[in-house]
Amino acid sequence: MKLRHIQTLSGKGERPEQFHVRLAGVAVDSENCVLAVGDREVKRFNPDGRFDTSFPTPDAGWSVAAEGESIWVGMQGKISHFDRQGKLLNTIDDASRLGMVSGLAVKGSVLVAADTTHRTIHSYHDAIWQREIGREANTRGFMIPNGVLDISLEAASDTFLVAHSQKHRVERYRLTGELVDKFGRFGAENPADFGGCCNPTNVSALPAGFIAVSEKAPPLLKVYTADGKFVSQMVGVFDLNAKNIDLAADRRGRLYATDPVRCTIEVFEQQATST
Amino acid sequence: MSDTNRREFLQRTGQAACAVALGSTAIVLGRRACAGDSWAIAPNKCINIRLGVTGADKVCEACATSCVLPLSAVRAVNEHSLCGRCCICPAYFDVRSSMGPDGLPTKKVCPRDAIKRTVIGDVDANDPLNNFYEYTIDEELCNGCGRCVMECKDPAGLGSIRLEVRYDRCLHCNQCTIATHCPEDAYTRVGPQPRPAIALEGEAG
Numbered sequence: 001m002k003l004r005h006i007q008t009l010s011g012k013g014e015r016p017e018q019f020h021v022r023l024a025g026v027a028v029d030s031e032n033c034v035l036a037v038g039d040r041e042v043k044r045f046n047p048d049g050r051f052d053t054s055f056p057t058p059d060a061g062w063s064v065a066a067e068g069e070s071i072w073v074g075m076q077g078k079i080s081h082f083d084r085q086g087k088l089l090n091t092i093d094d095a096s097r098l099g100m101v102s103g104l105a106v107k108g109s110v111l112v113a114a115d116t117t118h119r120t121i122h123s124y125h126d127a128i129w130q131r132e133i134g135r136e137a138n139t140r141g142f143m144i145p146n147g148v149l150d151i152s153l154e155a156a157s158d159t160f161l162v163a164h165s166q167k168h169r170v171e172r173y174r175l176t177g178e179l180v181d182k183f184g185r186f187g188a189e190n191p192a193d194f195g196g197c198c199n200p201t202n203v204s205a206l207p208a209g210f211i212a213v214s215e216k217a218p219p220l221l222k223v224y225t226a227d228g229k230f231v232s233q234m235v236g237v238f239d240l241n242a243k244n245i246d247l248a249a250d251r252r253g254r255l256y257a258t259d260p261v262r263c264t265i266e267v268f269e270q271q272a273t274s275t
Numbered sequence: 276m277s278d279t280n281r282r283e284f285l286q287r288t289g290q291a292a293c294a295v296a297l298g299s300t301a302i303v304l305g306r307r308a309c310a311g312d313s314w315a316i317a318p319n320k321c322i323n324i325r326l327g328v329t330g331a332d333k334v335c336e337a338c339a340t341s342c343v344l345p346l347s348a349v350r351a352v353n354e355h356s357l358c359g360r361c362c363i364c365p366a367y368f369d370v371r372s373s374m375g376p377d378g379l380p381t382k383k384v385c386p387r388d389a390i391k392r393t394v395i396g397d398v399d400a401n402d403p404l405n406n407f408y409e410y411t412i413d414e415e416l417c418n419g420c421g422r423c424v425m426e427c428k429d430p431a432g433l434g435s436i437r438l439e440v441r442y443d444r445c446l447h448c449n450q451c452t453i454a455t456h457c458p459e460d461a462y463t464r465v466g467p468q469p470r471p472a473i474a475l476e477g478e479a480g
Contacts, residue, residue, distance in 0.1 A: 140396075140405055145359025145433060166361055167404040186363055186378060188371045196370055196431055197361040217329070217365075217431035241327060243430035 001210065002232035003221060003255060007049050007267035010036060017043060017051035019263040022060075025074075025102075026258050026265055028250040029066035029084070036258070036265055037061035037073055042086065047250070049267065055086025063114070063246075065104035065153075074101025074113060081127075092127050105153035105160040110175050112160055114149040121151065121162070123177060133177040134162070143167060143198075146216065148244040150202040161205060163213060165198035170213060170228070183228025191222070192230030204247035204255065206270070212255050216243035221257060221268070232273075237266050312464050314451050316349070316438050320461035323421035324437055326429060331384075331422065338438060339420040341456040348445040349419030349438055349453065351389075351412050357435035360395065360407035366427035366436050367392055367410055378403075384426050389416035414441070 011018045023038035032047040042064060043054040063074035070089075071082040077095030082088055092098075092111075099117020106112075111124040112133065119141035121133040134142060142149050143166030150163045154172070159180055162171045169184030184200070187193025194200055200213035200222070209226040219238035223231040238245060239261035246258045255268040318324040322335045338349035363370060363379065367390050372382035383390075391411050399405035412423075419438055427436040454462040 137402075138405060139399065140407065143362075143405075143407070145361045147433075166359075166363075167402075168363075186380075187374050188380070189373060197359065197363050197365045219430075240329070241430050 001223060002271050002273055003212075003223065003234040003268040004271050005234070005237050005266060006254075006269045009034065009045055009049050009256075009265040009267065010043065010051075010263060012263040016054065017045070019043075021263075023258050023260055023263040023265070024061060025063040025246045026248045026256050027064040027066045027071075028248045028256065029071070030068060030251075032250040032252060032254075034248075034250075034256055034265065035064050035066055035071060037064040038263065042071065042073060042082070045265075047252075053086070055082065058088070058091065062100055062102045062116075063104045065106045067106040067108075070106070072104050072106055072111065074104050076100050076117075079104070079111070079113060079124075090127065092124060094122075094129060097129060098122065102148045103151040105151050105175075107153060107155055107158065107175060112151060112153075112175060114151045114162070116144065116147065116149045119144060119149065121149070121173075123175070131177055133173055134171075134179070137171070137179045138164075145198045146201045146244060148201060150244075150246065152204045152247070154205045161203045161211060163200045163203040165201050168194040168199060170200065170203055170211065170224075181227075183224070190230075191233055192224075201244050202247050204249050206249045206255065207251060207253050210270075212247050212249065214245035214247055214257060216245070219243065219245060219259075221245070221247075221255070223270075234268065238262075311447050312449070312466055313442055313447060314440050314445065314454060314462055315465045316440060317461045317463055318437065320459045321421075321438065322459050322461070323424045324428065324461075329425070329428075329431065331425065334420070334422050334425050335458060336420045337456045337458065338453055338462070339418040341453045342419075343446065343448060343452055344444065346415075347419040347453070348441050350414045350417045350441050350444075351419060351421070351423055351436055352439050353410055353412055353436045355409070355435070357433055358410060359433050359435070360409060361432075362404055362406060362408060364392070364408065364410055364427075365431050366390065366423035384422050385417075386420065386422070387416045387418060389413045389418075390423060410436075412436075 019038040025037045027035045034045040036043045044052040059075040061073040065072045079092040099115045102116040103114030109126045113122045123130040146165045152161045168186040171182040172180045188195045199215040202214040204212045211224045219242040220235040222233045238259045242261045248256045253270040257266045368380040369382035372380045375381045395407045428434045
Protein backbone atom coordinates (compact mmCIF):
# COMPACT_ATOMS: atom_id res chain seq x y z
CA MET A 1 0.00 0.00 0.00
CA LYS A 2 1.28 3.46 -0.87
CA LEU A 3 -0.03 7.00 -0.69
CA ARG A 4 -1.03 9.16 -3.66
CA HIS A 5 -1.50 12.92 -3.32
CA ILE A 6 -4.89 13.87 -4.75
CA GLN A 7 -5.96 17.26 -3.42
CA THR A 8 -4.99 20.39 -1.49
CA LEU A 9 -7.47 22.14 0.81
CA SER A 10 -7.40 25.59 2.40
CA GLY A 11 -4.22 27.71 2.35
CA LYS A 12 -3.04 31.03 3.74
CA GLY A 13 -5.18 34.03 2.87
CA GLU A 14 -8.38 35.96 3.35
CA ARG A 15 -10.93 33.67 1.72
CA PRO A 16 -13.41 31.87 4.01
CA GLU A 17 -11.73 28.51 3.53
CA GLN A 18 -8.26 29.89 4.25
CA PHE A 19 -6.36 30.59 7.45
CA HIS A 20 -4.85 34.00 8.13
CA VAL A 21 -1.87 32.98 10.23
CA ARG A 22 -1.79 29.45 11.50
CA LEU A 23 -3.13 25.96 10.94
CA ALA A 24 -2.56 23.67 13.92
CA GLY A 25 -4.55 20.45 13.58
CA VAL A 26 -6.88 18.32 11.56
CA ALA A 27 -9.53 15.67 12.28
CA VAL A 28 -12.25 13.84 10.39
CA ASP A 29 -15.79 13.38 11.71
CA SER A 30 -18.11 10.39 11.38
CA GLU A 31 -19.44 11.68 8.04
CA ASN A 32 -15.97 12.03 6.50
CA CYS A 33 -16.05 15.83 6.84
CA VAL A 34 -12.64 17.38 7.48
CA LEU A 35 -12.21 19.62 10.51
CA ALA A 36 -9.24 21.96 10.61
CA VAL A 37 -8.32 24.07 13.63
CA GLY A 38 -6.21 27.19 13.34
CA ASP A 39 -6.23 30.92 13.99
CA ARG A 40 -9.19 31.04 16.41
CA GLU A 41 -11.69 28.89 14.56
CA VAL A 42 -12.57 25.47 13.24
CA LYS A 43 -13.23 25.11 9.51
CA ARG A 44 -15.21 22.24 8.10
CA PHE A 45 -14.82 20.83 4.60
CA ASN A 46 -17.21 18.40 2.89
CA PRO A 47 -15.98 14.89 2.06
CA ASP A 48 -15.24 16.08 -1.49
CA GLY A 49 -13.07 18.90 -0.13
CA ARG A 50 -15.45 21.85 -0.60
CA PHE A 51 -15.50 24.40 2.22
CA ASP A 52 -18.67 24.06 4.30
CA THR A 53 -18.61 26.28 7.36
CA SER A 54 -16.51 27.58 10.23
CA PHE A 55 -17.11 28.44 13.86
CA PRO A 56 -15.02 30.33 16.42
CA THR A 57 -13.11 28.81 19.32
CA PRO A 58 -12.74 30.54 22.70
CA ASP A 59 -8.97 30.65 22.29
CA ALA A 60 -6.29 29.60 19.82
CA GLY A 61 -6.87 25.91 19.16
CA TRP A 62 -3.96 23.45 19.00
CA SER A 63 -5.80 20.20 18.35
CA VAL A 64 -9.17 18.91 17.25
CA ALA A 65 -11.01 15.60 17.52
CA ALA A 66 -14.44 14.40 16.47
CA GLU A 67 -16.62 11.62 17.77
CA GLY A 68 -20.25 11.06 16.82
CA GLU A 69 -21.98 14.42 16.95
CA SER A 70 -19.25 16.02 19.07
CA ILE A 71 -16.21 18.11 18.20
CA TRP A 72 -13.47 18.71 20.73
CA VAL A 73 -10.85 21.46 20.52
CA GLY A 74 -7.71 21.53 22.68
CA MET A 75 -6.33 24.90 23.70
CA GLN A 76 -3.99 26.30 26.33
CA GLY A 77 -5.28 25.02 29.68
CA LYS A 78 -8.68 23.91 28.42
CA ILE A 79 -10.65 21.67 26.10
CA SER A 80 -13.93 22.80 24.58
CA HIS A 81 -16.76 20.56 23.47
CA PHE A 82 -18.93 21.65 20.51
CA ASP A 83 -21.81 20.09 18.62
CA ARG A 84 -21.62 19.58 14.84
CA GLN A 85 -23.04 23.05 14.22
CA GLY A 86 -20.27 24.62 16.28
CA LYS A 87 -22.36 25.41 19.34
CA LEU A 88 -20.24 25.39 22.46
CA LEU A 89 -21.62 22.74 24.83
CA ASN A 90 -19.10 22.84 27.66
CA THR A 91 -15.41 23.33 28.48
CA ILE A 92 -12.96 21.40 30.61
CA ASP A 93 -11.17 24.35 32.16
CA ASP A 94 -8.21 22.80 33.93
CA ALA A 95 -5.52 25.44 33.63
CA SER A 96 -3.76 24.36 36.81
CA ARG A 97 -3.12 20.94 35.30
CA LEU A 98 -3.32 21.35 31.53
CA GLY A 99 -0.79 23.14 29.38
CA MET A 100 -0.97 23.36 25.61
CA VAL A 101 -3.29 20.57 24.47
CA SER A 102 -1.72 19.45 21.20
CA GLY A 103 -3.47 16.11 20.74
CA LEU A 104 -6.86 14.61 21.57
CA ALA A 105 -8.36 11.13 21.46
CA VAL A 106 -12.01 10.64 22.40
CA LYS A 107 -14.02 7.46 22.76
CA GLY A 108 -17.35 7.56 24.52
CA SER A 109 -16.91 9.19 27.88
CA VAL A 110 -13.12 8.83 27.83
CA LEU A 111 -11.04 11.77 26.64
CA VAL A 112 -7.25 11.60 26.42
CA ALA A 113 -5.33 14.86 26.03
CA ALA A 114 -1.69 15.28 25.08
CA ASP A 115 -0.14 18.10 27.09
CA THR A 116 2.88 19.53 25.30
CA THR A 117 3.74 22.02 28.03
CA HIS A 118 4.12 19.40 30.74
CA ARG A 119 5.17 16.61 28.35
CA THR A 120 2.48 14.28 29.65
CA ILE A 121 -0.89 12.80 28.75
CA HIS A 122 -4.02 13.36 30.80
CA SER A 123 -7.03 11.09 30.94
CA TYR A 124 -10.55 12.42 31.64
CA HIS A 125 -13.77 10.47 32.22
CA ASP A 126 -16.98 12.44 31.76
CA ALA A 127 -14.83 15.59 31.84
CA ILE A 128 -13.37 14.65 35.22
CA TRP A 129 -9.61 14.17 35.42
CA GLN A 130 -8.54 10.59 36.13
CA ARG A 131 -4.78 10.16 35.77
CA GLU A 132 -1.60 10.90 33.88
CA ILE A 133 -0.59 8.31 31.30
CA GLY A 134 2.94 7.20 30.48
CA ARG A 135 4.67 8.10 33.72
CA GLU A 136 5.88 4.57 34.42
CA ALA A 137 7.35 4.13 30.95
CA ASN A 138 8.74 7.63 30.70
CA THR A 139 10.04 8.65 34.08
CA ARG A 140 11.28 11.93 32.67
CA GLY A 141 8.08 12.61 30.76
CA PHE A 142 7.51 12.38 27.05
CA MET A 143 10.52 13.80 25.23
CA ILE A 144 9.41 16.11 22.46
CA PRO A 145 12.09 18.58 21.31
CA ASN A 146 9.92 19.17 18.22
CA GLY A 147 7.53 21.07 20.49
CA VAL A 148 4.38 19.04 19.97
CA LEU A 149 3.07 15.83 21.57
CA ASP A 150 0.64 14.08 19.26
CA ILE A 151 -1.69 11.12 19.82
CA SER A 152 -4.24 9.19 17.76
CA LEU A 153 -7.10 6.96 18.81
CA GLU A 154 -7.31 3.31 17.73
CA ALA A 155 -11.01 2.96 18.44
CA ALA A 156 -11.39 -0.73 17.68
CA SER A 157 -8.85 -1.83 20.27
CA ASP A 158 -9.44 0.84 22.94
CA THR A 159 -5.87 1.99 22.50
CA PHE A 160 -4.15 5.13 21.31
CA LEU A 161 -0.83 5.86 19.65
CA VAL A 162 1.78 8.39 20.74
CA ALA A 163 4.47 9.88 18.52
CA HIS A 164 7.43 9.88 20.91
CA SER A 165 9.81 11.93 18.85
CA GLN A 166 13.05 11.97 20.84
CA LYS A 167 12.84 8.23 21.41
CA HIS A 168 12.27 7.76 17.67
CA ARG A 169 9.34 5.50 18.18
CA VAL A 170 5.58 5.10 18.23
CA GLU A 171 4.11 3.91 21.50
CA ARG A 172 0.73 2.28 21.99
CA TYR A 173 -1.20 2.69 25.25
CA ARG A 174 -4.53 1.42 26.42
CA LEU A 175 -7.11 4.12 27.13
CA THR A 176 -6.76 2.99 30.73
CA GLY A 177 -3.09 4.01 30.67
CA GLU A 178 -0.96 0.86 30.28
CA LEU A 179 1.83 0.77 27.72
CA VAL A 180 0.98 -2.07 25.31
CA ASP A 181 3.88 -2.01 22.85
CA LYS A 182 6.11 0.26 20.80
CA PHE A 183 8.08 0.25 17.56
CA GLY A 184 10.72 2.33 15.83
CA ARG A 185 14.32 3.32 16.33
CA PHE A 186 16.78 5.95 15.17
CA GLY A 187 18.45 5.42 11.83
CA ALA A 188 19.31 7.21 8.62
CA GLU A 189 19.87 4.39 6.16
CA ASN A 190 16.76 2.24 6.42
CA PRO A 191 13.52 4.08 5.58
CA ALA A 192 11.80 2.07 8.30
CA ASP A 193 13.89 3.97 10.89
CA PHE A 194 13.27 7.50 12.10
CA GLY A 195 15.96 10.07 11.37
CA GLY A 196 17.01 13.43 12.76
CA CYS A 197 16.84 14.54 16.37
CA CYS A 198 13.18 13.89 16.90
CA ASN A 199 10.92 11.93 14.63
CA PRO A 200 8.15 10.93 14.12
CA THR A 201 6.41 14.13 15.16
CA ASN A 202 2.78 13.12 14.52
CA VAL A 203 0.80 9.94 14.17
CA SER A 204 -2.58 8.75 12.96
CA ALA A 205 -4.25 5.37 12.88
CA LEU A 206 -5.54 4.45 9.42
CA PRO A 207 -8.41 2.08 8.57
CA ALA A 208 -7.47 -1.57 7.98
CA GLY A 209 -4.86 -1.50 10.71
CA PHE A 210 -2.24 0.74 9.18
CA ILE A 211 -0.45 3.59 10.94
CA ALA A 212 0.67 6.84 9.32
CA VAL A 213 3.36 9.07 10.80
CA SER A 214 4.88 12.38 9.74
CA GLU A 215 8.49 13.47 10.03
CA LYS A 216 10.31 16.78 9.72
CA ALA A 217 13.59 17.83 8.11
CA PRO A 218 12.80 16.68 5.50
CA PRO A 219 9.01 16.63 5.82
CA LEU A 220 7.53 13.29 4.79
CA LEU A 221 4.90 10.71 5.56
CA LYS A 222 5.43 7.03 6.31
CA VAL A 223 3.00 4.16 6.59
CA TYR A 224 3.51 1.14 8.85
CA THR A 225 1.47 -1.92 9.67
CA ALA A 226 -0.17 -2.03 13.07
CA ASP A 227 2.78 -3.98 14.45
CA GLY A 228 5.36 -1.57 13.08
CA LYS A 229 6.48 -3.01 9.75
CA PHE A 230 7.42 -0.33 7.25
CA VAL A 231 5.13 -0.17 4.22
CA SER A 232 5.79 2.98 2.21
CA GLN A 233 6.70 6.65 2.36
CA MET A 234 5.70 9.85 0.59
CA VAL A 235 8.05 12.80 0.12
CA GLY A 236 8.03 16.06 -1.79
CA VAL A 237 4.54 17.36 -1.08
CA PHE A 238 5.18 19.71 1.81
CA ASP A 239 7.12 22.95 2.24
CA LEU A 240 10.69 22.00 3.17
CA ASN A 241 10.40 23.97 6.42
CA ALA A 242 7.16 22.28 7.47
CA LYS A 243 7.22 20.43 10.77
CA ASN A 244 4.66 18.95 13.13
CA ILE A 245 2.47 17.86 10.23
CA ASP A 246 -0.78 16.82 11.91
CA LEU A 247 -2.57 13.78 10.49
CA ALA A 248 -6.09 12.39 10.36
CA ALA A 249 -7.77 9.65 8.36
CA ASP A 250 -11.34 9.17 7.19
CA ARG A 251 -13.32 5.95 6.88
CA ARG A 252 -12.56 5.75 3.15
CA GLY A 253 -8.86 5.44 3.91
CA ARG A 254 -7.97 8.97 2.87
CA LEU A 255 -5.22 10.61 4.86
CA TYR A 256 -5.27 14.34 5.62
CA ALA A 257 -2.00 16.07 6.51
CA THR A 258 -1.49 19.71 7.47
CA ASP A 259 1.28 21.85 6.07
CA PRO A 260 1.70 24.45 8.85
CA VAL A 261 3.91 26.68 6.68
CA ARG A 262 1.48 26.98 3.77
CA CYS A 263 -1.65 26.51 5.98
CA THR A 264 -2.84 23.81 3.60
CA ILE A 265 -4.35 20.39 4.17
CA GLU A 266 -2.88 17.84 1.78
CA VAL A 267 -5.15 14.91 0.93
CA PHE A 268 -3.78 11.47 0.15
CA GLU A 269 -5.40 8.32 -1.09
CA GLN A 270 -4.22 4.83 -0.26
CA GLN A 271 -3.31 2.71 -3.24
CA ALA A 272 -2.86 -1.00 -3.05
CA THR A 273 0.39 -2.33 -4.44
CA SER A 274 1.04 -5.73 -5.93
CA THR A 275 3.84 -6.56 -3.49
CA MET B 276 53.10 83.71 -17.95
CA SER B 277 51.18 86.91 -17.25
CA ASP B 278 50.49 88.17 -13.74
CA THR B 279 46.82 87.25 -14.11
CA ASN B 280 47.58 83.72 -15.19
CA ARG B 281 50.14 83.24 -12.43
CA ARG B 282 47.69 84.50 -9.80
CA GLU B 283 45.01 82.21 -11.10
CA PHE B 284 47.43 79.26 -11.14
CA LEU B 285 48.53 79.90 -7.57
CA GLN B 286 44.94 80.33 -6.45
CA ARG B 287 43.84 77.02 -7.98
CA THR B 288 46.88 75.17 -6.70
CA GLY B 289 46.19 76.48 -3.22
CA GLN B 290 42.55 75.46 -3.41
CA ALA B 291 43.50 71.97 -4.55
CA ALA B 292 46.06 71.61 -1.76
CA CYS B 293 43.50 72.71 0.81
CA ALA B 294 40.93 70.28 -0.55
CA VAL B 295 43.41 67.40 -0.40
CA ALA B 296 44.43 68.32 3.14
CA LEU B 297 40.84 68.60 4.33
CA GLY B 298 39.89 65.34 2.66
CA SER B 299 42.84 63.49 4.17
CA THR B 300 42.07 64.90 7.58
CA ALA B 301 38.45 63.83 7.26
CA ILE B 302 39.49 60.31 6.27
CA VAL B 303 41.95 60.03 9.15
CA LEU B 304 39.43 61.39 11.63
CA GLY B 305 36.75 59.08 10.22
CA ARG B 306 39.00 56.07 10.54
CA ARG B 307 39.95 57.03 14.08
CA ALA B 308 36.29 57.50 14.98
CA CYS B 309 35.39 54.04 13.61
CA ALA B 310 38.50 52.26 14.86
CA GLY B 311 36.72 51.10 18.00
CA ASP B 312 33.56 50.03 16.24
CA SER B 313 32.17 46.59 16.84
CA TRP B 314 30.84 44.12 14.34
CA ALA B 315 27.86 41.82 14.55
CA ILE B 316 26.32 39.05 12.48
CA ALA B 317 22.87 39.80 11.07
CA PRO B 318 20.97 36.54 11.63
CA ASN B 319 18.53 37.22 8.80
CA LYS B 320 21.43 37.45 6.34
CA CYS B 321 24.00 34.90 7.56
CA ILE B 322 23.51 31.78 5.47
CA ASN B 323 24.40 29.56 8.44
CA ILE B 324 21.75 31.13 10.65
CA ARG B 325 18.89 32.30 8.46
CA LEU B 326 15.91 30.02 7.99
CA GLY B 327 15.22 28.31 4.72
CA VAL B 328 18.80 27.27 3.97
CA THR B 329 19.79 23.78 5.04
CA GLY B 330 22.46 21.26 4.21
CA ALA B 331 26.08 20.74 5.13
CA ASP B 332 27.11 21.57 1.56
CA LYS B 333 25.79 25.12 2.03
CA VAL B 334 27.81 25.94 5.16
CA CYS B 335 29.77 29.19 4.83
CA GLU B 336 33.09 29.17 6.68
CA ALA B 337 34.07 32.80 6.02
CA CYS B 338 33.95 33.67 9.73
CA ALA B 339 36.37 30.86 10.53
CA THR B 340 38.80 31.43 7.69
CA SER B 341 38.84 35.22 7.23
CA CYS B 342 39.49 36.62 10.71
CA VAL B 343 42.99 38.06 11.27
CA LEU B 344 43.19 36.20 14.59
CA PRO B 345 44.67 32.69 14.60
CA LEU B 346 41.34 31.44 16.03
CA SER B 347 38.42 33.53 14.80
CA ALA B 348 36.69 36.02 17.10
CA VAL B 349 33.43 34.47 15.93
CA ARG B 350 32.30 31.51 18.03
CA ALA B 351 29.24 29.32 18.24
CA VAL B 352 27.21 29.68 21.42
CA ASN B 353 24.40 27.47 22.67
CA GLU B 354 21.54 29.20 24.42
CA HIS B 355 20.64 26.43 26.83
CA SER B 356 17.16 27.74 27.59
CA LEU B 357 16.21 27.10 23.95
CA CYS B 358 18.06 23.79 23.57
CA GLY B 359 15.95 20.63 23.30
CA ARG B 360 18.65 18.61 25.12
CA CYS B 361 18.06 15.85 22.58
CA CYS B 362 19.63 12.44 22.92
CA ILE B 363 20.55 12.62 19.25
CA CYS B 364 21.38 16.27 18.63
CA PRO B 365 21.67 17.09 14.90
CA ALA B 366 24.30 19.73 15.68
CA TYR B 367 26.41 17.23 17.60
CA PHE B 368 25.91 14.01 15.65
CA ASP B 369 25.99 13.70 11.89
CA VAL B 370 22.52 12.20 11.79
CA ARG B 371 23.12 10.99 8.23
CA SER B 372 26.04 8.79 9.29
CA SER B 373 25.67 5.08 9.93
CA MET B 374 24.46 3.91 13.31
CA GLY B 375 26.88 2.37 15.78
CA PRO B 376 26.25 -0.55 18.15
CA ASP B 377 25.09 1.88 20.82
CA GLY B 378 22.27 3.03 18.54
CA LEU B 379 23.88 6.43 18.02
CA PRO B 380 25.31 7.96 14.84
CA THR B 381 28.98 7.18 14.40
CA LYS B 382 30.13 10.61 13.16
CA LYS B 383 30.07 14.05 14.71
CA VAL B 384 29.29 17.34 13.00
CA CYS B 385 32.04 19.47 14.55
CA PRO B 386 35.39 18.94 12.78
CA ARG B 387 37.22 20.22 15.88
CA ASP B 388 35.18 18.22 18.41
CA ALA B 389 34.34 21.46 20.20
CA ILE B 390 30.90 20.39 21.43
CA LYS B 391 30.75 18.40 24.65
CA ARG B 392 27.81 16.10 25.35
CA THR B 393 27.01 15.25 28.95
CA VAL B 394 24.05 13.36 30.31
CA ILE B 395 21.76 15.22 32.69
CA GLY B 396 21.15 13.12 35.78
CA ASP B 397 21.64 9.37 35.93
CA VAL B 398 21.41 7.23 32.84
CA ASP B 399 18.24 5.17 32.78
CA ALA B 400 19.66 1.66 32.42
CA ASN B 401 16.35 0.24 31.22
CA ASP B 402 15.93 2.87 28.54
CA PRO B 403 19.03 4.90 27.58
CA LEU B 404 16.82 7.06 25.39
CA ASN B 405 15.08 8.19 28.54
CA ASN B 406 17.63 10.93 29.13
CA PHE B 407 18.30 14.56 28.37
CA TYR B 408 21.75 15.78 27.42
CA GLU B 409 23.54 19.08 27.81
CA TYR B 410 25.59 20.38 24.90
CA THR B 411 28.28 22.91 25.73
CA ILE B 412 30.69 24.50 23.29
CA ASP B 413 34.37 24.66 24.20
CA GLU B 414 35.24 28.12 22.96
CA GLU B 415 38.94 27.36 23.05
CA LEU B 416 38.29 24.82 20.30
CA CYS B 417 35.44 26.43 18.35
CA ASN B 418 36.54 28.43 15.32
CA GLY B 419 33.09 29.63 14.29
CA CYS B 420 32.83 27.46 11.18
CA GLY B 421 29.06 27.40 11.60
CA ARG B 422 28.41 23.74 10.82
CA CYS B 423 26.58 23.14 14.09
CA VAL B 424 24.55 26.33 13.56
CA MET B 425 23.42 25.14 10.14
CA GLU B 426 22.34 21.77 11.57
CA CYS B 427 20.66 23.13 14.71
CA LYS B 428 18.31 25.58 13.06
CA ASP B 429 14.62 25.05 12.55
CA PRO B 430 13.06 22.79 11.36
CA ALA B 431 15.80 20.16 11.98
CA GLY B 432 16.64 21.61 15.41
CA LEU B 433 15.45 24.40 17.64
CA GLY B 434 17.96 27.05 16.61
CA SER B 435 19.53 27.30 20.05
CA ILE B 436 23.07 27.43 18.62
CA ARG B 437 24.09 30.61 16.83
CA LEU B 438 27.22 32.43 15.76
CA GLU B 439 28.29 35.49 17.72
CA VAL B 440 31.20 37.91 17.56
CA ARG B 441 33.05 37.68 20.85
CA TYR B 442 33.80 41.33 21.59
CA ASP B 443 36.41 40.39 24.17
CA ARG B 444 38.37 38.59 21.45
CA CYS B 445 37.67 40.87 18.48
CA LEU B 446 40.46 43.33 17.65
CA HIS B 447 37.88 45.86 16.40
CA CYS B 448 39.75 46.31 13.15
CA ASN B 449 38.48 49.23 11.16
CA GLN B 450 38.49 47.14 8.03
CA CYS B 451 37.26 43.75 9.26
CA THR B 452 38.43 40.99 6.96
CA ILE B 453 35.43 38.82 7.78
CA ALA B 454 33.12 41.63 6.65
CA THR B 455 35.16 41.93 3.48
CA HIS B 456 34.81 38.23 2.73
CA CYS B 457 31.24 37.66 3.93
CA PRO B 458 29.30 36.66 0.81
CA GLU B 459 25.96 37.71 2.25
CA ASP B 460 26.90 41.11 3.75
CA ALA B 461 25.81 39.63 7.04
CA TYR B 462 28.85 40.85 8.95
CA THR B 463 27.92 44.44 9.74
CA ARG B 464 29.43 47.38 11.62
CA VAL B 465 27.27 48.24 14.61
CA GLY B 466 29.19 51.21 16.01
CA PRO B 467 30.33 51.28 19.61
CA GLN B 468 30.14 47.94 21.38
CA PRO B 469 26.48 47.18 22.08
CA ARG B 470 25.14 45.64 25.23
CA PRO B 471 24.72 41.88 24.97
CA ALA B 472 21.27 40.90 23.74
CA ILE B 473 20.81 38.43 26.56
CA ALA B 474 22.41 38.49 30.00
CA LEU B 475 24.65 35.52 30.46
CA GLU B 476 23.86 33.05 33.18
CA GLY B 477 25.06 34.21 36.57
CA GLU B 478 25.31 37.85 35.57
CA ALA B 479 23.25 40.35 37.50
CA GLY B 480 20.98 42.38 35.23
